Every structure is written in C-alpha cells, then in structure tokens.
Amino acid sequence: MTLQDWETRWTLDADHLHCQSCKVRQWPFNAGQPFPHASECLRSGVTEYPWGELAGILRAERVRQ
Numbered sequence: 001m002t003l004q005d006w007e008t009r010w011t012l013d014a015d016h017l018h019c020q021s022c023k024v025r026q027w028p029f030n031a032g033q034p035f036p037h038a039s040e041c042l043r044s045g046v047t048e049y050p051w052g053e054l055a056g057i058l059r060a061e062r063v064r065q
C-alpha cells in the first residue's frame with residue numbers, strides 16, 4: 001500500500017485521522033484498537049488499524065530512499 005492508497009480512505013488531520021466515508025476520528029493513543037467506523041459506513045464491520053498501516057507505509061518509504 002502507498003500513502004496515496006491510504007489517503008483514499010483516511011485523512012490525517014493534525015493530531016488525529018478520520019475515515020473519509022463516515023468521518024469518525026481516531027487518535028494515536030487508540031491506535032491499538034480496531035477503527036470504530038459508524039454503523040452506516042461503507043466499511044462498517046471491517047477490522048482496520050489505520051495508524052498501523054500508516055506506520056508501515058512510512059517505514060517502507062524510508063527503506064526506499
């Protein structure tokens with residue numbers, strides 16, 4: 001996954017991120033918990049860890065440079 005892919009689903013906003021679909025927010029101190037999508041969200045019920053994904057992307061980018 002690239003940062004561009006990640007940004008189709010999430011928006012990083014200062015100290016938190018939010019889902020592009022349901023706009024629910026999550027802070028880094030909750031990074032270990034599955035993202036709490038709203039029940040009407042397209043990805044409701046999908047287990048996702050967006051902070052973990054972001055960390056993985058940044059690590060991969062650093063290796064490539």
Ligand SMILES: [Zn+2]
Nearest residue numbers: 019022037041
């Ligand atoms: Zn959502």
